[in-house]
Amino acid sequence: MLSIVNFGYLNRLRRYAxxxxxxxxxxxxxxxxxxxxxxxxxxxxxxxxxxxxxxxxNNTKVDPTAEFPQPYSPERTCGxxxxxxxxxxxxxxxAADPSAESGRPGQPWIWxxxxxxxxxxxxxxxxxGTYHPDVLGxxxxxxxxxxxxxxxxxxxxxxxxxxxxxxxxxxxxSxxxxxxxxxxxxxxxxxxxxxxxxxxxxGATPIDCLLCHNxxxxxxxxxxxxxxxxxxxxxxxxxxxxxxxxxxxxxxRLKNFDPTAADAASKLPKLTYNTNRFRSDGKVFIDLxxxxxxxxxxxxxxxxxxxSLTGSRWLHDEDVHVRAGMMCADCHRNGLDxxxxxxxxxxxxxxxxxxxxxxxxxxHLGSETxxxxxxxxxxxxxxxxPAHRGLPPLHFEKLSCTACHSGPQLEQQVPRQVxxxxxxxxxxxxxxxxxxxxxxxxxxxxxxxxxxxxxxLASENAAxxxxxxxxxxxxxxxxxxxTLSDGKVEPLNPEVAYDLxxxxLKVRKEFTEELREVSLxxxxxKELLGEARARVKDDERTPKEREKVQxxxxxxxxxxxxxxxxxxxxxxxxxxxxxxxxxxxxxTGWVRDGDSKLKVLSSEELGLAAESYAWPLAHNVRPARQAxxxxxxxxxxxxxxxFFFAELKPVGLVPDQDVFPVEVHELQQADxxRLKNWxxxxxxxxxxxxxxxxALAATCLITLSVLAxxxxxxxxxxx
Amino acid sequence: xxxxxxPSLNISFxxxxxxxxxxxxxxxxxxxxxxxxxxxxYERGRSRHWLSKLAYGAYLFLIAALxxxxxxxxxxxxxxxxxxxxxxxxASGGFVFLMVAIAFLYLPTGADYADxxxxxxxxxxxxxxxxxxxxxxxxxxxxxxxxxxxPVLDTQGLLQMATLHRYAGLAxxxxxxxxxxxxxxxxxxxx
Numbered sequence: 023m024l025s026i027v028n029f030g031y032l033n034r035l036r037r038y039a040x041x042x043x044x045x046x047x048x049x050x051x052x053x054x055x056x057x058x059x060x061x062x063x064x065x066x067x068x069x070x071x072x073x074x075x076x077x078x079x080n081n082t083k084v085d086p087t088a089e090f091p092q093p094y095s096p097e098r099t100c101g102x103x104x105x106x107x108x109x110x111x112x113x114x115x116x117a118a119d120p121s122a123e124s125g126r127p128g129q130p131w132i133w134x135x136x137x138x139x140x141x142x143x144x145x146x147x148x149x150x151g152t153y154h155p156d157v158l159g160x161x162x163x164x165x166x167x168x169x170x171x172x173x174x175x176x177x178x179x180x181x182x183x184x185x186x187x188x189x190x191x192x193x194x195x196s197x198x199x200x201x202x203x204x205x206x207x208x209x210x211x212x213x214x215x216x217x218x219x220x221x222x223x224x225g226a227t228p229i230d231c232l233l234c235h236n237x238x239x240x241x242x243x244x245x246x247x248x249x250x251x252x253x254x255x256x257x258x259x260x261x262x263x264x265x266x267x268x269x270x271x272x273x274x275r276l277k278n279f280d281p282t283a284a285d286a287a288s289k290l291p292k293l294t295y296n297t298n299r300f301r302s303d304g305k306v307f308i309d310l311x312x313x314x315x316x317x318x319x320x321x322x323x324x325x326x327x328x329x330s331l332t333g334s335r336w337l338h339d340e341d342v343h344v345r346a347g348m349m350c351a352d353c354h355r356n357g358l359d360x361x362x363x364x365x366x367x368x369x370x371x372x373x374x375x376x377x378x379x380x381x382x383x384x385x386h387l388g389s390e391t392x393x394x395x396x397x398x399x400x401x402x403x404x405x406x407x408p409a410h411r412g413l414p415p416l417h418f419e420k421l422s423c424t425a426c427h428s429g430p431q432l433e434q435q436v437p438r439q440v441x442x443x444x445x446x447x448x449x450x451x452x453x454x455x456x457x458x459x460x461x462x463x464x465x466x467x468x469x470x471x472x473x474x475x476x477x478x479l480a481s482e483n484a485a486x487x488x489x490x491x492x493x494x495x496x497x498x499x500x501x502x503x504x505t506l507s508d509g510k511v512e513p514l515n516p517e518v519a520y521d522l523x524x525x526x527l528k529v530r531k532e533f534t535e536e537l538r539e540v541s542l543x544x545x546x547x548k549e550l551l552g553e554a555r556a557r558v559k560d561d562e563r564t565p566k567e568r569e570k571v572q573x574x575x576x577x578x579x580x581x582x583x584x585x586x587x588x589x590x591x592x593x594x595x596x597x598x599x600x601x602x603x604x605x606x607x608x609x610t611g612w613v614r615d616g617d618s619k620l621k622v623l624s625s626e627e628l629g630l631a632a633e634s635y636a637w638p639l640a641h642n643v644r645p646a647r648q649a650x651x652x653x654x655x656x657x658x659x660x661x662x663x664x665f666f667f668a669e670l671k672p673v674g675l676v677p678d679q680d681v682f683p684v685e686v687h688e689l690q691q692a693d694x695x696r697l698k699n700w701x702x703x704x705x706x707x708x709x710x711x712x713x714x715x716x717a718l719a720a721t722c723l724i725t726l727s728v729l730a731x732x733x734x735x736x737x738x739x740x741x
Numbered sequence: 742x743x744x745x746x747x748p749s750l751n752i753s754f755x756x757x758x759x760x761x762x763x764x765x766x767x768x769x770x771x772x773x774x775x776x777x778x779x780x781x782x783y784e785r786g787r788s789r790h791w792l793s794k795l796a797y798g799a800y801l802f803l804i805a806a807l808x809x810x811x812x813x814x815x816x817x818x819x820x821x822x823x824x825x826x827x828x829x830x831x832a833s834g835g836f837v838f839l840m841v842a843i844a845f846l847y848l849p850t851g852a853d854y855a856d857x858x859x860x861x862x863x864x865x866x867x868x869x870x871x872x873x874x875x876x877x878x879x880x881x882x883x884x885x886x887x888x889x890x891x892p893v894l895d896t897q898g899l900l901q902m903a904t905l906h907r908y909a910g911l912a913x914x915x916x917x918x919x920x921x922x923x924x925x926x927x928x929x930x931x932x
Contacts, residue, residue: 387896408896409895409896410895410896410899411892411893411894411895412889412890412891412892412893412894412899413896413899414889414899415896415899415900415903416822416826418896419820693823696823696824696827699827699831700827703827703830703831707890710834711887711890711891713838714834714837714883714887715887717837717838717840717841717883718837718840718880718883718884718887720841721840721841721844721876721879721880721883722880724841724844724845724848725844725848725876725877725880728844728848728849728850731850732849732850
C-alpha cells in the first residue's frame with residue numbers, strides 16, 4: 023500500500039544502468055539506440071489503439087475494486103512499451119540536471135508568494151538574471167510542490183532529484199558557476215526542514231505522459247493535474263487528471279504523518295475509480311496521441327495580452343502557422359529522447375540532429391538545395407520564401423525574424439501580458455489582467471542585453487554573432503526581500519523571508535492589498551467629520567466628506583506602509599546580523615534609514631539584482647502584411663518609433679510607490695545619438711528618392727548627349 | 742545560407758581592394774616616371790571656371806569620404822555599420838547631385854579636342870577616358886543603391902546589387918584618382 027510513497031529509486035537506477043549497458047552493447051554509441059528504442063512499435067500513421075493494463079508503482083495491475091485502490095503509475099504503465107528512462111531526460115524534464123545543456127535563456131520559473139510580495143525568477147539552468155533554487159536554499163521538493171503543477175512531472179521532482187535535496191553543499195562548485203548568487207544566508211534557515219522536504223510522505227512527482235499526449239476531448243484535464251500537484255497528491259495526479267478516478271483527501275494536509283504507522287493507509291487520500299472505464303479483462307482505453315496537440319502545449323505556453331481578458335479576446339488573431347493548420351509539434355518536435363526543438367536561430371540539438379530547417383530562418387530562408395539531407399532543406403511543410411523586397415539585407419544581421427513578425431504589434435506604452443504558468447491560466451477564476459507579477463511585452467532587446475556595454479559592443483562587432491540581434495522579449499521586474507552588502511543585493515529564501523516578515527507586515531494573503539488597506543478609527547473620524555457624521559457609512563457621506571476621509575486615509579496609509587515595512591526590514595536585520603535588509607520591487611529598493619525612516623534606493627544603487635529579467639518570445643507570428651516595417655522604414659527609423667522609444671512602466675508591489683519608467687532604448691543600450699541621426703536621414707527619404715531619380719536621369723541624359731556628340735564629332739573628323 | 746554569403750564576399754573584396762590599391766600605386770609611379778622621362782614642355786592646360794573647380798573639389802572630397810567610410814570600415818571591421826554607414830549614407834546624397842554637375846562639366850566635349858584653325862591642342866587621352874570612367878562608374882554606383890531603395894528587388898537581388906555597388910564604388914575611386922592625376926599632368930604642362 024505505502025509503496026506509492028516509496029522512491030524505489032534503487033530499482034530505477036538499476037534499470038537505468040541496464041538501459042545504458044544495453045545501448046552501449048547494441049551499438050557502441052547511445053544516440054542511435056535512443057532514437058530507435060528497443061520496444062516493438064506499430065509504425066502505422068493510424069497509430070496504436072491503447073487498450074492497456076494499468077500498473078501501479080509496484081508494477082502490479084491496478085485493481086479498481088480494491089479497498090484502497092492504487093493510482094496508476096505512468097512510469098510503470100507506459101514504461102512497459104516505451105523507453106521511459108530515455109524520455110525522462112528530455113528538455114521538459116532536465117532543468118535540474120547539471121549536465122544538461124542550458125540552451126538560450128527562456129522563461130524562468132517564478133516563485134510567487136503574494137503574502138510577502140515575492141516574485142523571484144528561478145532557474146536551474148544558470149540563465150543570467152535568474153536565481154538558482156539550490157543557492158536560495160529551496161529544496162527540490164519545495165520547487166516541485168510549488169511549481170510542479172505546470173511541469174509534466176519528473177525533472178526537479180523526480181526521485182533522483184528529490185534524493186539530492188541536501189545537495190547544496192556538494193554541488194557548490196557547479197552552482198557557483200551557474201549563478202551569481204552564492205550565499206550562506208539561505209542554506210538551511212526558515213521553515214522546519216521536514217516541511218521543506220516532504221518527499222518521504224508525498225513521494226516523487228511522476229511524469230505524466232498524458233499531460234502532453236492526451237487527445238483533445240478525451241476528458242484529460244491538465245488543471246486537475248495542477249490542482250493535485252499543489253495538493254501534494256503527486257502519485258494520484260495522473261490518475262485523477264485522466265478522469266479515471268476521484269480522489270478524496272490531500273497529502274498537503276497530512277501533518278506529522280508517519281508512513282510506517284499501522285493506520286497510515288487509512289489516512290492517505292482515497293481513490294475511487296470509475297469502474298465503467300475498465301473492460302472485463304481489466305484493460306482501460308487511454309485516448310492518446312503520438313504527436314502532442316496544440317491544446318496540450320497551450321496549457322503551459324499560453325501568452326495573451328492582458329487587455330484581452332476584459333472582453334476583447336475575440337478581436338485577437340492566432341498565429342499564422344496555426345491558422346494555416348500547423349501544430350506546435352510540427353516545428354517543436356522531438357525524437358524518442360524528447361529533446362524538443364526550441365526553434366531559435368543557431369540552436370544546436372543535443373543529439374546532433376539536423377534541426378536548422380526547423381527554425382524560422384532555416385525553414386523560410388534556408389537553402390532548398392545543396393544539403394545532402396532533404397530534412398535540412400528549406401521550404402518544409404510548404405513554407406513560402408519571403409522576398410523582403412527593398413529591405414536592406416543588413417536588417418537580417420541586426421534583427422531576428424521574430425523582431426518584425428512575432429508578438430503583438432508594438433505600442434507606445436508597452437502593455438501587460440498574462441502567461442499560463444506565471445498567472446495560472448487554466449484555473450477557473452475571474453481575472454482582470456492586472457495580476458502580479460506584471461509581465462510586459464513585447465520589447466525588442468538584444469539577446470545579451472544584460473551584458474555591460476563594452477562586452478555587448480564587442481559581441482555586436484563579431485559579424486557571425488547572433489547574440490546582438492534584436493529579438494522581441496517579455497520581461498518583468500523581480501520583487502523580493504533580501505540583504506544588501508557591499509552594494510550587492512542577495513535575495514533571501516522566499517520561505518525564510520515570509521517567516522520573518524509575516525508578523526511585522528500583518529499580511530495574511532495579499533501583500534499589496536493588505537498593506538494598502540486602512541480604516542480610520544472612530545476617534546479619527548470624529549475629529550475629521552464631527553460627532554454626528556462619524557458613524558455614517560461611506561456611501562452615505564457627502565463628496566466633500568469622502569474627499570476628507572480619502573485624504574486622511576492616504577496619510578494613515580503612508581504611515582502604515584512606512585511603519586510595517588520598517589518593522590519587516592528590522593526583523594530581517596535582526597535575523598541576519600551585520601547585513602542591511604532590503605525589499606526590491608520594480609527596480610526600486612527600500613531600506614531602513616536610521617530608526618524611524620525608510621529610504622528608497624534607485625536601480626543604479628541596487629545593481630543587476632534589481633534589473634528586469636527578459637526572455638524571448640516567438641509567437642504569435644503575424645501575417646507578412648502586419649510585419650514591423652510593412653508600413654515603411656519610419657516605423658522604426660523615426661524619433662517616435664515604438665521599437666526604440668516605447669515606454670516601459672515597471673509595476674511595483676508597494677502601494678502608491680513611485681515607479682521610474684524607462685524607454686526601450688535604455689534597456690537596449692542603443693546609441694541614441696546615432697539613432698537620431700539615422701532618423702534624420704529617413705525624414706525626407708521619399709523626396710530624396712525622387713530627387714535622386716531626377717539627378718540620375720539628368721546625368722544619364724547628359725552622358726548620352728555628350729556621347730552622341732562625341733560620336734558625331736568622331737565621324738565628322740574621320741570623314 | 743543566405744546570410745553567410747556577404748562575409749565571404751567581404752573577405753574577397755578586401756583582397757580586391759588591397760590588390761587594386763597596389764596596382765593603382767604602381768601604375769601612378771610608372772606613369773610619373775614615363776611622363777618624366779618623355780616630358781617635353783607642353784603648353785599648360787586651360788584653367789577652368791572657379792565654380793567648375795569647386796564642384797570638382799567637392800566631388801572628390803565626397804568620393805574620398807565615401808571610400809573611407811565604406812572601404813576603410815570594410816578593411817578594419819569587415820562590414821559597413823554604425824557611424825561609418827551613417828556618414829556613408831549622408832555623403833551619398835551630395836555625391837548623387839554633384840554627379841550631374843561633373844557629367845555636365847567634365848565629360849570631354851568639343852573644347853577638349855584639337856582645333857587646327859585655332860591651334861588648340863587635344864586634351865590628353867587619359868583625362869578624356871578617365872572622365873568617362875568616372876561618370877559611368879558614378880552612374881552605376883548611384884543607380885545600384887537607388888534601385889535597392891525601391892521595393893523592387895528581393896533579398897538575393899539586393900545582395901547582388903550591393904556587390905555591384907561595391908565594385909562600382911571602387912571603380913569610381915580608381916577613375917577619380919586617374920582623372921585627377923591626368924588633369925594635374927595637363928595642368929602642369931606634362932602632357
